[in-house]
Amino acid sequence: xxxxxxxxxxxxxxxxxxxxCELAHGVTLLTLHAPQLASAVRPGQFVMAIPPxxxxxATALAVYDTSGKHASILFFVTGKRTRELAGLAxxxxxxxxxxxxxxxxxxGNERDVAIVAGGVGIASVWLCAKALLARGARVRLxxxxxxxxxxxxxxxxxxxxxxxILTTDDGTRGEREFVTDALRRAAPPEAIFACxxxxxxxxxxxxxxxxxxxxxxxxxxxxxxxxxxxxGCVVALTARSGRAPNFPPAQRGGSDVVYARVCKxxxxxxxxxxxx
Amino acid sequence: xxxxxxxxxxxxxxxxxxxxxxxxxxCYGSGEEFAPFADLSKIGGIVLxxxxxxxxxxxxxxRLVHTPAGMLNAxxxxxxxxxxxxxxxxxxxxxxxxxIVGSVAGFSIDDYAYVCERLAGRDxxxxxxxxxxxxxxxxxxxxxxxxxxxxxxxxAAARATTDKPLIVKLSPNVTDITAVARxxxxxxxxxxxxxxxxxxxxxxxxxxxPRLGNITGGLSGPAIRPIAVLAVYxxxxxxxxxxxxxxxxxxxxxxLEFFLAGATAISIGTANFTDPRIPERIAAELQxxxxxxNLGSISEIVGRANVGISTAYQYEGDEG
Numbered sequence: 396x397x398x399x400x401x402x403x404x405x406x407x408x409x410x411x412x413x414x415x416c417e418l419a420h421g422v423t424l425l426t427l428h429a430p431q432l433a434s435a436v437r438p439g440q441f442v443m444a445i446p447p448x449x450x451x452x453a454t455a456l457a458v459y460d461t462s463g464k465h466a467s468i469l470f471f472v473t474g475k476r477t478r479e480l481a482g483l484a485x486x487x488x489x490x491x492x493x494x495x496x497x498x499x500x501x502x503g504n505e506r507d508v509a510i511v512a513g514g515v516g517i518a519s520v521w522l523c524a525k526a527l528l529a530r531g532a533r534v535r536l537x538x539x540x541x542x543x544x545x546x547x548x549x550x551x552x553x554x555x556x557x558x559x560i561l562t563t564d565d566g567t568r569g570e571r572e573f574v575t576d577a578l579r580r581a582a583p584p585e586a587i588f589a590c591x592x593x594x595x596x597x598x599x600x601x602x603x604x605x606x607x608x609x610x611x612x613x614x615x616x617x618x619x620x621x622x623x624x625x626x627g628c629v630v631a632l633t634a635r636s637g638r639a640p641n642f643p644p645a646q647r648g649g650s651d652v653v654y655a656r657v658c659k660x661x662x663x664x665x666x667x668x669x670x671x
Numbered sequence: 672x673x674x675x676x677x678x679x680x681x682x683x684x685x686x687x688x689x690x691x692x693x694x695x696x697x698c699y700g701s702g703e704e705f706a707p708f709a710d711l712s713k714i715g716g717i718v719l720x721x722x723x724x725x726x727x728x729x730x731x732x733x734r735l736v737h738t739p740a741g742m743l744n745a746x747x748x749x750x751x752x753x754x755x756x757x758x759x760x761x762x763x764x765x766x767x768x769x770x771i772v773g774s775v776a777g778f779s780i781d782d783y784a785y786v787c788e789r790l791a792g793r794d795x796x797x798x799x800x801x802x803x804x805x806x807x808x809x810x811x812x813x814x815x816x817x818x819x820x821x822x823x824x825x826x827a828a829a830r831a832t833t834d835k836p837l838i839v840k841l842s843p844n845v846t847d848i849t850a851v852a853r854x855x856x857x858x859x860x861x862x863x864x865x866x867x868x869x870x871x872x873x874x875x876x877x878x879x880x881p882r883l884g885n886i887t888g889g890l891s892g893p894a895i896r897p898i899a900v901l902a903v904y905x906x907x908x909x910x911x912x913x914x915x916x917x918x919x920x921x922x923x924x925x926x927l928e929f930f931l932a933g934a935t936a937i938s939i940g941t942a943n944f945t946d947p948r949i950p951e952r953i954a955a956e957l958q959x960x961x962x963x964x965n966l967g968s969i970s971e972i973v974g975r976a977n978v979g980i981s982t983a984y985q986y987e988g989d990e991g
Binding site for chain 2: 404405406407445446449450451452453474475476490492616617618619620621622623624625626627628629630641642643645647654659
C-alpha cells in the first residue's frame with residue numbers, strides 16, 4: 396500500500412455525524428466521519444461549521460479530538476447556531492471548512508507543563524494534551540467551570556495521565572475559586588497552554604509574563620468569515636511579533652502595535668506578544 | 672431556436688464582468704483568503720476592502736455581533752493607508768482570476784480625490800468603488816453618502832482624477848435614496864452600489880452595555896434584504912446607469928429579486944460567512960434558471976418587475 400498523502404490545505408469537508416452525545420446539559424459532543432480533516436488537523440485548530448439550514452453564519456468550533464477517520468467537536472449550546480448543530484442526529488451531513496488557524500506548538504522540550512482550561516475552552520486543549528503526554532511531558536490540567544456538571548471530560552484527561560486541578564464557581568467540585576487562582580498558587584510550570592474566556596486568558600497571560608513562562612493562549616472572539624477576510628476578530632500584538640500581519644504599526648500605550656486576526660494569525664498567540 | 676448556454680456576462684460602464692457577481696467590500700479580504708474554498712474564476716469580481724489616505728487601526732473590539740437573520744459589524748475602515756497599499760498590497764492582484772475593484776473611503780472631498788488619483792495609474796485595479804456610506808467611523812464617514820450635494824462633489828472630484836469605472840456605494844440610511852443616486856449620476860458615476868449596511872445596535876442585557884466596541888454598527892444579511900430590494904427598485908427608476916444590488920443575497924431567489932428590481936449585477940457579502948461556495952452556486956443556478964426560461968442573457972431580466980412606484984388608491988378629490 397502506498398503512503399497516504401496528508402493534505403494540510405484547508406478546504407470544505409463534507410462530513411457525516413456518526414454519534415451525538417450530550418455530555419452535560421447544553422454541552423454536546425459530535426463525532427464526525429471526516430477522514431481528510433482528521434488527518435490534517437493540528438492541536439488548537441478549528442473549523443467553521445456550515446449550518447445545514449443555511450440560515451445563519453457558520454460557527455467556529457475547535458476540533459476536539461481525532462482518531463483514524465473521525466474528528467469530533469465539543470461545544471456549548473449558547474444560541475440559535477449551536478442549537479441547530481446540537482440537533483444533528485447520526486447520519487446527518489455537516490459541511491465544515493477547515494482545518495483553520497494556527498494552533499498550539501506542542502513540540503517544545505519543556506518537561507513540566509500546565510494546561511489551563513475554562514469552560515468550553517476544554518475543547519481546544521485535548522489534542523494539545525495528547526501531544527504533550529506523547530512526548531513524555533508532565534501535564535497538569537487546571538480546569539475551571541461554573542459548576543461540577545460542566546467540568547466535562549475531566550476524567551478523560553486524568554485517564555490519559557494528566558494531573559487534575561479542578562475549580563468551580565460554586566464549589567460543587569474542586570476548590571471554590573477561579574482556575575487562575577489555582578494556577579497562581581501552584582509550583583510554576585515551564586510552559587502554559589490555555590484556552591477559555593478572555594478574562595481568564597488575560598489573567599493567565601499576566602501570571603505567565605510575571606514569571607517569564609512561555610504561554611500559548613488560544614483566544615476567544617466573535618468570528619465573521621473565520622478565514623481572515625473580514626478583520627472582525629482582531630487583537631493587538633506588539634509590532635515586533637513574528638506573527639504580526641503586514642500592516643503599518645500604530646502607537647498605543649507607548650508601544651508599537653498592530654492588529655492581528657484571531658482566526659488567521661491565531662487563534663493561539665504568545666502571552667508576551669499580546670497587547671490587550 | 673435552442674439556446675446555447677445563457678450568458679451571465681454583464682457590464683458596469685466599461686467594466687466587463689464574466690459573471691454578474693461581485694464580492695462585497697470588506698467581506699472577502701483580498702480574495703486569497705477564500706481561494707482555497709471558492710473558485711475565483713467563477714465570480715465576476717472582488718471589491719477590495721476600502722483604503723483611505725492615511726492608515727487606520729479601526730474600531731475597538733468586539734467588532735461583530737451575530738443578530739437574527741444577519742450581523743452587525745463595526746470594523747471601522749481598518750486599512751494600511753494608500754502608500755503602504757500601493758507598495759505592498761497591489762502586487763497581489765497582478766495575476767487575477769476575476770475583476771478587481773478598489774474601494775476608496777475618505778473624510779474629506781480632497782481625501783477621496785487624492786486616493787483615487789493614486790490608484791488611477793495602477794492597472795491592478797480595474798474599477799473604483801467610492802465608499803461614501805460607511806456607517807462605522809466617527810467623523811463624517813457616512814455624511815457624504817447621506818447628503819446629495821456632498822455626494823455629487825465627492826464623485827465629481829474623484830471623476831476628475833481617473834478614467835476607471837466609478838461605482839458609488841449608497842447608504843440606505845437616508846430619507847430619499849433617489850436624490851443621492853441622481854446627483855451621483857450627474858457627477859459622472861458609472862454605476863451605483865445599492866446598498867451599504869443599515870445602522871443598528873445591540874445591547875448586552877447582562878452588562879447593560881452596547882455589544883459593539885464602536886457602540887453602533889452596520890446591519891447586513893437577510894435582515895436587510897427587503898430594504899435593499901426597495902432601494903434598488905427606486906434607484907433603478909431614477910437613474911440611467913447600472914446598479915449593483917446588494918443586501919442579504921444568499922441564494923438564487925434572492926439574486927433574482929435584485930435583478931428583477933433593476934440590478935445589472937449583484938454583490939454578495941455576509942453570505943460568504945455562511946458558506947464560501949454560495950457565489951459560485953448562485954451563478955450556476957442563475958444560468959440554469961435562464962436556460963429553463965429560454966432566456967439568452969441575464970440582461971433580459973434586469974428591471975422586469977418594474978410596475979412603477981406604488982400609490983394607494985385615493986378618494987376623489989383627495990390631494991394627499
